[in-house]
Amino acid sequence: MVRDDIAQLIAEAIRRAQKKGELPAFGLPEVPVTRARDEAFGDYASPVCMTLARVARMAPIAIAERVVAHMPPAPFIGKVEAAHPGFINITLSPQWLTQQVEVILAEGERFGHLDLGKGRSVQVEYISANPTGPLTIGSGRNAVLGDALANVLAAAGWRVHREYYINDTGTQVELFAASLYARYAQALGCDEPLPEGGYPGNYLVEMGHQLAQEYGERFLTMERGQALTALREEGLKRMLASIQADAAALGIHFDSWKSERSLYEDGIYGLVFNRLSAGGWLVHRDGAVWFTETPHTSSGGDHQATEEQQTEALVRSMQDKDNVVVRSDGRPTYFASDIAYVWDKLVTRGFDWAIYVWGADHQGHVPRMKAVTRALGLDPNRITVILYQLVTLKRGGELVRMGKRTGEIITLREVVEEIGADATRFMLLTRAAESQMELDLTLAVQQSNENPVYYVQYGHARIASIFRYARERGFSPEGGDVSLLIHPAEQALIRQMVRLPETVALCAESLSPHHLTHYAQELATAFHAFYKECRVVSEDAGHAEIGRARMKLVQAAKIVLANTLRLIGVSAPESM
RNA sequence: AGGCCCGUAGCUCAGAAGGACAGAGCAUCGGAUUUCUAAUCCGACAGGCGCAGGUUCAAAUCCUGCCGGGCCUACCA
Numbered sequence: 001m002v003r004d005d006i007a008q009l010i011a012e013a014i015r016r017a018q019k020k021g022e023l024p025a026f027g028l029p030e031v032p033v034t035r036a037r038d039e040a041f042g043d044y045a046s047p048v049c050m051t052l053a054r055v056a057r058m059a060p061i062a063i064a065e066r067v068v069a070h071m072p073p074a075p076f077i078g079k080v081e082a083a084h085p086g087f088i089n090i091t092l093s094p095q096w097l098t099q100q101v102e103v104i105l106a107e108g109e110r111f112g113h114l115d116l117g118k119g120r121s122v123q124v125e126y127i128s129a130n131p132t133g134p135l136t137i138g139s140g141r142n143a144v145l146g147d148a149l150a151n152v153l154a155a156a157g158w159r160v161h162r163e164y165y166i167n168d169t170g171t172q173v174e175l176f177a178a179s180l181y182a183r184y185a186q187a188l189g190c191d192e193p194l195p196e197g198g199y200p201g202n203y204l205v206e207m208g209h210q211l212a213q214e215y216g217e218r219f220l221t222m223e224r225g226q227a228l229t230a231l232r233e234e235g236l237k238r239m240l241a242s243i244q245a246d247a248a249a250l251g252i253h254f255d256s257w258k259s260e261r262s263l264y265e266d267g268i269y270g271l272v273f274n275r276l277s278a279g280g281w282l283v284h285r286d287g288a289v290w291f292t293e294t295p296h297t298s299s300g301g302d303h304q305a306t307e308e309q310q311t312e313a314l315v316r317s318m319q320d321k322d323n324v325v326v327r328s329d330g331r332p333t334y335f336a337s338d339i340a341y342v343w344d345k346l347v348t349r350g351f352d353w354a355i356y357v358w359g360a361d362h363q364g365h366v367p368r369m370k371a372v373t374r375a376l377g378l379d380p381n382r383i384t385v386i387l388y389q390l391v392t393l394k395r396g397g398e399l400v401r402m403g404k405r406t407g408e409i410i411t412l413r414e415v416v417e418e419i420g421a422d423a424t425r426f427m428l429l430t431r432a433a434e435s436q437m438e439l440d441l442t443l444a445v446q447q448s449n450e451n452p453v454y455y456v457q458y459g460h461a462r463i464a465s466i467f468r469y470a471r472e473r474g475f476s477p478e479g480g481d482v483s484l485l486i487h488p489a490e491q492a493l494i495r496q497m498v499r500l501p502e503t504v505a506l507c508a509e510s511l512s513p514h515h516l517t518h519y520a521q522e523l524a525t526a527f528h529a530f531y532k533e534c535r536v537v538s539e540d541a542g543h544a545e546i547g548r549a550r551m552k553l554v555q556a557a558k559i560v561l562a563n564t565l566r567l568i569g570v571s572a573p574e575s576m
Numbered sequence: 577a578g579g580c581c582c583g584u585a586g587c588u589c590a591g592a593a594g595g596a597c598a599g600a601g602c603a604u605c606g607g608a609u610u611u612c613u614a615a616u617c618c619g620a621c622a623g624g625c626g627c628a629g630g631u632u633c634a635a636a637u638c639c640u641g642c643c644g645g646g647c648c649u650a651c652c653a
């Protein structure tokens with residue numbers, strides 16, 4: 001990537017200047033390179049000389065001048081200048097830029113791909129919403145974030161595995177089954193109340209009706225326990241199918257759907273439990289089994305009664321951090337499953353890295369997961385949790401309190417049907433995960449045609465249209481000479497195109513795919529400006545040569561736009 | 577009470593891990609096209625980055641305190 005190359009060149013220049021005695025000897029720091037703030041300063045800038053002023057005991061500008069004088073030549077560098085108060089400004093070579101068009105054409109779909117991951121494997125687990133109801137718009141942010149992140153990591157050279165974790169066991173699932181039973185029975189005219197804490201949502205009423213229609217009284221005639229199990233399985237199956245369809249509507253497809261229950265059936269839970277137990281990480285208290293972050297080794301028996309109050313406070317604070325793994329009634333908690341699951345990810349299946357995408361309401365769970373990973377003898381850095389702030393929903397300015405358990409649900413499907421998959425994805429992805437976002441559905445629907453996604457897609461469609469027009473008239477980019485592309489608008493467009501790789505790197509390294517949406521807009525802006533300024537296809541005499549070159553440019557721009565949109569997970573239409 | 581996140585133009589948000597005069601979209605106002613899609617382009621208006629200190633040659637970015645908002649602090653998931 002250009003940016004990294006520049007940093008290396010500057011470092012080399014500093015070493016050369018030192019060797020010549022023009023700069024004093026000092027340890028070389030990491031050289032920061034940023035995009036220049038203003039075009040007038042060139043493309044990239046480095047403030048490194050300002051940091052060096054102290055160790056070099058020289059004015060920053062003087063250092064910069066000497067560094068500039070020793071910059072090794074490189075094909076992509078057009079101009080290097082020292083600027084007050086001590087910046088090194090780098091302008092890309094116009095000719096090198098023009099050649100990038102050929103590079104992009106040659107790389108095609110692979111342009112923007114990197115090898116940061118070096119083929120290591122990463123599992124990205126996202127959505128994983130309880131299959132006790134349809135996906136909500138809240139899950140949508142999770143979905144979009146996780147999916148775009150997976151795309152970005154794949155482009156950055158990781159072997160990516162996408163997974164949905166199905167919570168198909170535990171209290172909530174039993175409640176779901178009981179709720180479904182009630183709705184089913186009600187559909188058949190029985191006076192069966194919804195269980196306490198059950199799911200009041202309308203979707204279960206509908207499912208109850210369907211089941212009543214399809215199966216008649218079959219589940220009523222069964223023994224109740226059996227009926228609950230049967231309905232649970234039937235309900236989960238249907239719920240998952242609906243979730244899968246909702247995800248697919250957003251263009252999301254998982255490599256695998258991992259069942260929580262399977263962690264128990266496959267013995268992973270037992271294995272992990274024994275391991276923790278042997279390590280002294282489990283304590284029994286109040287009839288339950290707790291995971292403790294301060295292990296009780298059998299040798300550590302010297303709990304002498306020191307300052308009593310202090311010890312008591314200490315023990316209490318440590319106990320506060322303990323978490324129940326097995327309830328006093330013998331049923332494991334979801335935390336127990338998660339412990340087995342992390343083992344399954346990192347050991348059984350051997351992913352190098354596991355990324356979880358969680359809503360901010362799960363933040364408290366992160367330290368536990370890190371601690372338990374360490375307790376299992378695994379490097380906690382092999383798991384990363386991405387927390388995103390929950391979406392605050394409004395409808396015409398009114399706050400909507402939402403939840404499957406409250407029954408008030410705005411489904412993802414509703415929103416996708418209303419404003420479309422592309423607009424939904426783009427909208428949910430433009431903001432950084434840690435930023436709270438407020439979504440007024442009324443406004444979102446009203447303004448969906450102002451969604452920036454269309455601006456970007458329009459760029460792609462416009463290029464497609466240029467080619468249709470060109471084809472009709474028998475023009476082709478064949479033999480175009482890209483070195484002619486020196487118009488400011490052409491150069492500006494190429495500059496943006498060339499930035500895709502470093503944008504991918506930025507997104508991958510910071511695990512923040514939202515930068516891509518901003519990049520996409522800047523790229524589209526450069527294209528639209530070019531389109532206005534520069535005619536591509538023309539029958540004018542004397543235009544043929546530049547026309548062919550511009551067709552190549554526009555073809556390359558189309559590739560970059562398409563690649564960017566693919567990473568975001570949005571379609572790149574041929575016409576709009 | 578404690579913990580995590582956020583507070584940047586009228587609105588919704590970026591701001592590349594401390595750097596050069598603070599950015600975009602929307603909204604408002606004013607311009608542009610006899611030619612490849614006007615879902616376009618150009619321009620204007622508009623904030624000094626919640627407040628107060630501190631660190632630094634340099635702070636929207638780091639530290640402290642305060643204010644405001646969201647979330648969390650279950651033998652729910």
